[in-house]
Every structure is written in C-alpha cells, then in structure tokens.
Amino acid sequence: MVSRRMSIQQKILALLLGLALPPLVLAGWLGLSALDRARETAVDTGASALRDQAEQVLLTRAADKARFYDLGLNAVEQQVGAVATYATTRYRSGPFELGPERVWVAPAPSPALLARHSQDVAFAQQMIRMLQSSVAANGLVSIGYIALETSGVIAFNDDGVIDALLEIQPFDPRERPWYLAAREQGGIVWTNTYVDAHTKLLATTCAQPIYDAQGNFVGVVAFDLLLQTIQQDLLALDVGEAGYAMLIDEAGDVIVQPDLEAGDSPWNRPFRSENLLASSSAELRMVAEAMLDQSQTYGLAMLNDQEQPAYIAYAPIPTAGWHVALVIPAAEVTEPAYLTSQMIVQRQAQFRNQLIGLIFSLAAIISVLGLVLSFSFTRRIDVVRQGVQAIARGHLQERIPPVGNDELGELATAFNRMGRKLAEKIQKLEENAQQLAALNEVSNELKGILDLNQLLERIPAAICERFAFDRAVVYLVEDDHLRVVSAWFGPEGLTQAHQFKLVANSHPLLLEGSTIEADVIRNGKAVIVDNPWNHPGVEQHKQAISASDAYVQVPIFGREGRAIGLLSADCQLSERKIGVEDATRLLTFASMVGLTIENVQLFSDLERQVAQRTQELRAALEVAQLADQRKSDFLASLSHELRTPLNAIIGFSTVILDEIDGPLSPPQREDLTSINRNGRFLLYLINELLDLARIEAGHMVLEIAPTDLTEVIDDAVDAAQGLVRERSVQILQNIPSDLPNVAADGNRVRQILLNLLSNAVKFTERGSIIVSATVLDEVNDQCELQRMVVVRVSDTGIGIPAERLEEVFQEFVQIHGQRSRLSGTGLGLAIARKLVEAQAGRIWVESAPGRGSTFSFSLPLATPVATTSLNPIA
Structure with a gap:
C-alpha cells in the first residue's frame, strides 16, 4: 500500500484555512448584517429630503451663474461700445502720424503695404493703447482688436498675436466670422463659436461696427472671449463628481462643456458642435426646446444621461442669448444619505472593533502554530539556500546535498541540474566570444587593405592563423567558371601553393558543372568533404596536387546575397578532424570577406574612374578658359575698332544736321536723323559689349x-x-x-x-x-x-x-x-x-x-x- 505524502504547501494551506476561515466567516456575516440595516434606515429617512433640496439648489445655482455671466457679458458689450464710440470719434479727427507699434495688413504685412495704407496703419496704432486698457479691465476678455475695411489693417492689444499670424499667413480679418457678422448686422453682435486663428482654441466674439462722418462703414471693434476661460469657471461649480455644466447658444448649439475642444478643426473653417435640438434623445430635444422658448426663463427637468437618470437645471443669459445648464446624476443626490447616516457609523465602529479582536486572536494562534510547523523544514531550507547562493556567486561546480523527497528535494535536484547546464553554456559562450574576437581582429585587419591583390593574398593566410586550419584557398567567380585567386599552404608550402593555383586554373571549374565547388556556389551552403579521393564531385587533377584527406568549403556572398566565390580549408598537416563548428566559423568569416572584397573592388574602380575623369575635366577646363579669354580679347578688340568709324559717322551726321555746311531738305534731314539715331544706338550696344569684355577680362x-x-x-x-x-x-x-x-x-x-x-x-x-x-x-x-x-x-x-x-x-x-x-x-x-x-x-x-x-x-x-x-x- 502506497501512502500519499503531504506536501509543505498542503500543510500550510490546511493550517491557515482551519484556523482563519471560521472566524472570518463569522466576522463577515456580522458586518454585512449591520451594514444592511444601516443602509435601509438611511435611505428611508433622508433620500426624499435630499432630492427636494438638490432640485432647489440646482435651480438657484443655474440662476446665479446665469446672472453672473449676464453681468460679465453686458460689461464686455459696454466696453466694446465704448471703444467703438472712441474709434468713431478718433477716426473723424485724422490725419494721423505713424508710430512704432506693430499692426497687421492683409494678407501679410510688408513695407510696401504699410506704406500704401499709412493712414489706416497710423489710426490703428492710435487705438492700441485704448484696446490695452479695455482688455486689462475685464478678466473674461482674452484679446481686443480693431479691423479696417479699406486696407485690411488690424491692431491688437498684444503685438505677440502678429508673430502667430505670420506663421499661418495669409490672414485677412475681413473674412473672419466676427467681422462679417458685425458688418451685416450693423450693430453689436455675439458670434457663434469658432476656432481662434491665434490660440487655435474655441472662442466667441463681441463685435460692433464703426462708421465715418458720412455714415460709411469703416471697420469693426471686437473683443474675444476664450470659451476655455468660461469652461474652467463652469467646471469649478460644485455639481458632484459625475455632474457637469454647459452653455447653449440661441440656436441650440453647445458652446461650452467639459470635453468640448477645437481638436483638428482648422481656424479658417466654421466650427460645428453638438446641437441639442438635433439630439437623438427625445427627452433632451424637449428640454432644449423648452430652454430656447422665449416665454420661459428658468427650468428643471429629469432625463436619461448616459443611460442614467439625471437632473438638468437651466437659466437664460439675456445679453448674449445663451443659456446655462447644470446636469447632475440623480444617484448623486441620494448618495449623502448613505454617507452621513449615524447608524451606519455606529454599526461600522462596532464591526471594526469586533474584526480587530478577531484578527489579533488569529494572528497569535497562527504565529504559535507557524513556529512549530516551520521548525520541521527550516534546516533543509537553509541547506538549499546555501547551495543556491554558491551557484549565484559563480561556483557552478557546487552541488546541493539531498534534503528529502518532497518539494525541497526536487528543488535541490533542479538547482543542481541548472548548475551543470549553466557551466556548459558559459563554456560555450566563452568559446564563441573568443571566435568573435578573432573575427573582429581579422575584419579590422582586412578592412585596412585597399589593394585587391594584397587583400586576396592575405585572406587564406588569415584563415590559417585565426581558425586553426593548415591550408586555405580562395576561389572567385569569373564569367561562367571559378578561378583560384590565392592559396596558402604554410610558410614552407609556397611552391606547392603556386603549383596548386596553376593546376586548378588550367582546368576551370564551370559553374554549371557537377563539381562540389559548383554545387556550393549554386546552393549557398557549406560542405565538409571527408572522402575527396572517392567523391564523384572532386576534380582529381586538383586533388592530386593538394593531396588533402578532408576539407571544408563555404560560399562567399556579396551585398546582394549573390555568391561571388568560395573558401576552402583543411587540416592536412595537423590531421585535426574538421567539424561543424569549423564550417560555421568559416562561413561567418566568408560573409565578412565577401563585403570586404566588394568594397575594395568598388574602391579600385572608383579611384580609377576619378583619376580618368579628373584628367578629362582638367583638359576641358583649360580649353574652355582659353576659348573664354580669346572671346573676351576679340570682343574688346572688335569694340575698339568699331567705335572709331561710328564716332565719325555720329560726329559728321551731327554737323550736317546742325546745317553748318548748308541747309537740308526734309528728306535729307529725315535720313540723317535716322543715321545719327541708329549710330548712337549701335555705339550704346558696342559700349555694353566693351564693358562686358573688360569685366570678364579683368581690365575694368x-x-x-x-x-x-x-x-x-x-x-x-x-x-x-x-x-x-x-x-x-x-x-x-x-x-x-x-x-x-x-x-x-x-x-x-x-x-x-x-x-x-x-x-x-x-x-x-x-x-x-x-x-x-x-x-x-x-x-x-x-x-x-x-x-x-x-x-x-x-x-x-x-x-x-x-x-x-x-x-x-x-x-x-x-x-x-x-x-x-x-x-x-x-x-x-x-x-x-x-x-x-x-x-x-x-x-x-x-x-x-x-x-x-x-x-x-x-x-x-x-x-x-x-x-x-x-x-x-x-
């Protein structure tokens, strides 16, 4: 009969569950019962009163906030009206002198535009100080400006706006919504929400037109209100964690709410926000219609917001035609009944005291039993710990002694097995690191050789020196066959290496043939040949001169993954057996060698082409310079030769036209005038040619x-x-x-x-x-x-x-x-x-x-x- 042993994990679980589960179940039952009774009492006594109070508070907050913004927007209208009145009076008192202040001229300021519209620019500069003082007096206003109709000149209270407009130019204020609305309305207006060109934030504008003494439209005074400023103020309302506030304009569009942002909307396109009258919720549409009904002022309604009942209270802002709306979930209205109930506080205190007593009792019992139980396996854990620490310090030959047949014994066995595997892996990693270091040294050495013949002669010697081979040969692809370009048979085998090269090249290895070399080129894989005397793919005339008993051959790849040759190496003198590791190292070396060979070939070709091209360009330059010098000398000489007779023609024709030698008939005067005029024009052309010739010849x-x-x-x-x-x-x-x-x-x-x-x-x-x-x-x-x-x-x-x-x-x-x-x-x-x-x-x-x-x-x-x-x- 096989007895089933009890594991350490099972022992610990049995102890903890046996001691802790009954008290915890009892404490949980007592706590839940007390909380249920307290919750029922609080809901029955306080929910109704809180709902009534919350409805009244919401209406009051909405009305107060609406009156606050009505006063603020009315103050903005008064400021805009005052600036417009001042601008009208000031405009009629021109002309004005230019100042240092910066203004904008559509589509973008330039010296020519500023000069062309100097009076409008000077008038706009006169208005900047008035704009600055007006904007500073009102925290809701972000920026003030005045734009003129005839020139597109616009002045801001902050010249930093002009730097921002330079990055998005062209910009014409006469095309902006606030300008068009004020010009069309003929009086003060509040615009719909749009993306501000300066801040790229949502804004609304209060604008009023100005007129000259004859009643002609001159321009627009406007103050911007960033909706972000209003939004931050609305979010500061205490409407609960899930509640929020918003502003709705007279068309039903939401202009301010917590998640309303400009996003990717361009500044020069109309901005579209949610319209409550077009909402998919019938309840919300009814509330919006009641809100926009001029016969009503304040209101409160219930609706489903995000599939939860919620209150919405609203109040009008008459100045701008907007409405303030406060939304709060109904659940938050009754939530204080559960948080403030005194009975829940008492039950929770009682439950907490009971739970603390149970926890202390359980902790004492578990501690005593844990000490007794843990003593049975603490010693074995120490043995395993010491063995693991030895392995962690790098003593991979250390082994943990047997500590039993349970999980600790299996753990010790697993650590011993891991130590052996780690020792093997580290040994292999050290060997690979040595090989990589050797490859790196050879690569650096070969990269420094720029002569192709010298490089090819060095490659087989480097293979023997670095990778424990005795002899090595380099083949390169030429047209449809392979040619031996270099061989190294050791310091004392120079003659044999030379003979091998002559014999191998006397019988070319065709790429389409059945030789091992051709197969390596076609397949791109390394091959270890351990029976070359009997292998059908070995050329026996080449085998006879090399007399190798085994060798390895690997392809040499270029940049485009095409085989450009192969490397062959053996251990004929040391009689060492060639293994897979030798083939792998040689294949890695061949990949590096292929890139090096192609780089040197490209360098040699480029050097030759550069020298040839330089010689051709130098000859062409000398010919061009000689031709240019002769052309300049010819033009200078010819111009001098032509000026003498031309001066004579011009001089004599002038004398005859002055009738010094007698009167002229009209036909004669017309002919002589044409001769004189054309002669002067020809002299002007010759002078131009002469000047050009002097300049090019360096004589001027x-x-x-x-x-x-x-x-x-x-x-x-x-x-x-x-x-x-x-x-x-x-x-x-x-x-x-x-x-x-x-x-x-x-x-x-x-x-x-x-x-x-x-x-x-x-x-x-x-x-x-x-x-x-x-x-x-x-x-x-x-x-x-x-x-x-x-x-x-x-x-x-x-x-x-x-x-x-x-x-x-x-x-x-x-x-x-x-x-x-x-x-x-x-x-x-x-x-x-x-x-x-x-x-x-x-x-x-x-x-x-x-x-x-x-x-x-x-x-x-x-x-x-x-x-x-x-x-x-x-």
Whole structure:
C-alpha cells in the first residue's frame, strides 16, 4: 500500500484555512448584517429630503451663474461700445502720424503695404493703447482688436498675436466670422463659436461696427472671449463628481462643456458642435426646446444621461442669448444619505472593533502554530539556500546535498541540474566570444587593405592563423567558371601553393558543372568533404596536387546575397578532424570577406574612374578658359575698332544736321536723323559689349571712394527723363534727406541706375517709376551685420514670371522675347549685376506678371575716413 505524502504547501494551506476561515466567516456575516440595516434606515429617512433640496439648489445655482455671466457679458458689450464710440470719434479727427507699434495688413504685412495704407496703419496704432486698457479691465476678455475695411489693417492689444499670424499667413480679418457678422448686422453682435486663428482654441466674439462722418462703414471693434476661460469657471461649480455644466447658444448649439475642444478643426473653417435640438434623445430635444422658448426663463427637468437618470437645471443669459445648464446624476443626490447616516457609523465602529479582536486572536494562534510547523523544514531550507547562493556567486561546480523527497528535494535536484547546464553554456559562450574576437581582429585587419591583390593574398593566410586550419584557398567567380585567386599552404608550402593555383586554373571549374565547388556556389551552403579521393564531385587533377584527406568549403556572398566565390580549408598537416563548428566559423568569416572584397573592388574602380575623369575635366577646363579669354580679347578688340568709324559717322551726321555746311531738305534731314539715331544706338550696344569684355577680362578698374548717392540718383533720373518724354510715364524719387555716403564708384553707380531705369521704361506703358533709398542692416559673408544703403527702382510695368526671376541677370537673356529685342541685347542687367557685386553689394528683383517689378541693389556705407581705392574687376 502506497501512502500519499503531504506536501509543505498542503500543510500550510490546511493550517491557515482551519484556523482563519471560521472566524472570518463569522466576522463577515456580522458586518454585512449591520451594514444592511444601516443602509435601509438611511435611505428611508433622508433620500426624499435630499432630492427636494438638490432640485432647489440646482435651480438657484443655474440662476446665479446665469446672472453672473449676464453681468460679465453686458460689461464686455459696454466696453466694446465704448471703444467703438472712441474709434468713431478718433477716426473723424485724422490725419494721423505713424508710430512704432506693430499692426497687421492683409494678407501679410510688408513695407510696401504699410506704406500704401499709412493712414489706416497710423489710426490703428492710435487705438492700441485704448484696446490695452479695455482688455486689462475685464478678466473674461482674452484679446481686443480693431479691423479696417479699406486696407485690411488690424491692431491688437498684444503685438505677440502678429508673430502667430505670420506663421499661418495669409490672414485677412475681413473674412473672419466676427467681422462679417458685425458688418451685416450693423450693430453689436455675439458670434457663434469658432476656432481662434491665434490660440487655435474655441472662442466667441463681441463685435460692433464703426462708421465715418458720412455714415460709411469703416471697420469693426471686437473683443474675444476664450470659451476655455468660461469652461474652467463652469467646471469649478460644485455639481458632484459625475455632474457637469454647459452653455447653449440661441440656436441650440453647445458652446461650452467639459470635453468640448477645437481638436483638428482648422481656424479658417466654421466650427460645428453638438446641437441639442438635433439630439437623438427625445427627452433632451424637449428640454432644449423648452430652454430656447422665449416665454420661459428658468427650468428643471429629469432625463436619461448616459443611460442614467439625471437632473438638468437651466437659466437664460439675456445679453448674449445663451443659456446655462447644470446636469447632475440623480444617484448623486441620494448618495449623502448613505454617507452621513449615524447608524451606519455606529454599526461600522462596532464591526471594526469586533474584526480587530478577531484578527489579533488569529494572528497569535497562527504565529504559535507557524513556529512549530516551520521548525520541521527550516534546516533543509537553509541547506538549499546555501547551495543556491554558491551557484549565484559563480561556483557552478557546487552541488546541493539531498534534503528529502518532497518539494525541497526536487528543488535541490533542479538547482543542481541548472548548475551543470549553466557551466556548459558559459563554456560555450566563452568559446564563441573568443571566435568573435578573432573575427573582429581579422575584419579590422582586412578592412585596412585597399589593394585587391594584397587583400586576396592575405585572406587564406588569415584563415590559417585565426581558425586553426593548415591550408586555405580562395576561389572567385569569373564569367561562367571559378578561378583560384590565392592559396596558402604554410610558410614552407609556397611552391606547392603556386603549383596548386596553376593546376586548378588550367582546368576551370564551370559553374554549371557537377563539381562540389559548383554545387556550393549554386546552393549557398557549406560542405565538409571527408572522402575527396572517392567523391564523384572532386576534380582529381586538383586533388592530386593538394593531396588533402578532408576539407571544408563555404560560399562567399556579396551585398546582394549573390555568391561571388568560395573558401576552402583543411587540416592536412595537423590531421585535426574538421567539424561543424569549423564550417560555421568559416562561413561567418566568408560573409565578412565577401563585403570586404566588394568594397575594395568598388574602391579600385572608383579611384580609377576619378583619376580618368579628373584628367578629362582638367583638359576641358583649360580649353574652355582659353576659348573664354580669346572671346573676351576679340570682343574688346572688335569694340575698339568699331567705335572709331561710328564716332565719325555720329560726329559728321551731327554737323550736317546742325546745317553748318548748308541747309537740308526734309528728306535729307529725315535720313540723317535716322543715321545719327541708329549710330548712337549701335555705339550704346558696342559700349555694353566693351564693358562686358573688360569685366570678364579683368581690365575694368573701379575707383571706390565716399560717394554722395543722392547726387548720383538725381543725375541718373535727370538723364532718364528724356526716355519718357513722349510716354504716359512719370519718374519719381523718394530719397531721405539724411542719406549717408556710400563706398562706391560714382560713375559706375550712375551706369547701374541708368541700366535699371532704361529697363523699367522699356516695359512700362503707363504709370510711374519710383527710385527710393533706405539704410538697412545686412549679413555679410563673414556672418556679421553691416550697414548698407539699398536703392530700389520700382515700376508699374508688365512684370516678370516667378519661374524666370533667376534668369534676368544672365547675359543675353531677354525675358519678354521680341519686345525686349527691339531695344537691347540683354546685357544691361548682367553688367549691372557684375558692377554691384564688384562694389561689395548685391542685386535682386521682386516681380509678378501684371504687377510691375522692383529691382534693388545694396552698397556699403562709406567709412568715417574717406579713402580712395582702385579695385579691378576680375
């Protein structure tokens, strides 16, 4: 008869259950009985009274909160009205002076827009201080602003808003809902909920239009209220843990509730929130209809909220047409009856005292019996613990002595078995770590070899040195066969290795053949050959020279997983048996070798191509430089040769036109005038070619000196007036009286201005050409700020397409085709660019089709000590 032994776990469970279960069941029964009686008493006596009190409190809180917000919103309306009245009076008292304050001009502020709408900008700047004081006086208002109709100018009480608008531009206040509502209503309005462009939060706006003395619409004054501010105030209401408050507008839309956020709604699209009139709950729709009924003011109703009965109390906010609604679950109304009942407190105190006494009694009994029971197996546990600690300290050869046949004995046996396994694993890990270290050393060594032949010669020697092989051979794939590229048969086997290489390559191993090598390439697997003398896949002529009794062969893989060769190694001299571990190590080494071989091949090919390409580019550069120099010399020589007869033609035709040699008939005068005009135009073209040739040849010298830019601009504008004498075009100047001198060549600056003015006249049919100048800070090539004078030539001409702005300063480029070919060669702007850059400045253009063009160039300010220098243009 086999007796069933009782385990330690069973003994402990039997003891604890036998001693603790009866008292715990008794204590639980007493406690539950007392709690049931107390709960029934509290519910019967207090639930009804609490419901009546809660309904009255909810109505009172809703009415108080509605009156509070009505006063607050009314105060906002009064502030908006006061600012609007002040703005109307102030607007009629213009004109205004520009100030330093920042304002916004739609679609985005720029110097041109600010200058164009200077009066609106100045008026908006005058209003900023009034907006700041008004907003500071009301905690509900987040921001105040005034927007104007004609210019899209808008001023804020906080100029930080403009930085935010710059990130989302374009922004036009005349398209915002508060502006449209105020303009359409003609009086003060409260807007629907929308996403604020500045904060990306939900907001509502109180807005009022302003008008001029003739009653014409001028703009809108508006104050924003972030709904988040109201939401935080509503959430502060004491409506219980599950209760909440919300605001509903006159259309039934929820504008404030705990979980209402802007989310991903864009600022420039209408925001849609929940509409109670369209709710799926019939009860909620009825409450919303009663709430929005003008004949009712306050109300209280019961409905199902999230499938639970709840109270909803509401009250109106007349100023904005909104309603405050408070929602609280009915269960929270009666919950205090269970929490405050004195009888429950007494029963709980009695139950607690009884339970404490039982726990102490059980603890004493369990402690005594636990000490007696644990003594029987404490000694054996100590033995197991000491053995486990020895294993944990790394003494894997330690063994735990037998401690019995129960769970402790099985545990000791399991730990002994674990110690043996850990010792075996650690030994194997150490061997693998040594192998990885060897692989890493070989890899680092081979990576440093950039010559392919040297690398191939080193690989078989490294295999023998690092992996305990005696001989090794490297094969590489060439076309449809394998070729031995290197072999290492030991320091004393150099001759045999050379003979093996010659014999193996004399009979190529075809990739489609039946040899072991071909099979390794095709299958991509390592092979250990232990009977090469009788194996059908071994080439016997190669076997005869190697005389190997066993060897291993592994494929060499490249980057794309394609076999590019194989490694073969044996232990012929040491007669060591080749195992699976040898094949695994050699296969890992082959994977690394394949990448190294391909890297060196790519490096060799790249080095050769770079050298060849460098030589070709150097020859081409010399030819191009010679051709460019000859072209420049030819243009300079030809221009000089053509100017002499042209000056004679122009001079003699001028003398004849002055009738020094006698009177002319009308046909003769017309012919001579045409000769003189075309001769001058041809001379102008030759001068442009000559200037370009001088610049490219490095023969033009600039006389850099302090230059009065105002005088140069006046001279250039006077000279250009003759170009617009018979056209509907005006040439105007906007030059500051205190414009400082620049470090430049005055004659060349005049030439730059004449080229720009001529170009502007050429493409401007009507309108104006404005020459302006200002002082700005620019970052130079050394990344330092430098004071520069920027000169701008702006026209109202046909403009330039955006995709061709980079081409206008190139030589012989004419953007508008036939139109520009009638009066130029396409060299004027190219010469201007070279002259500006030679004087340490830069030139650029801003333009759009149909909107005219603005050509700008900068020149450095003259130093305090006036010095003259000659700078040749290279």
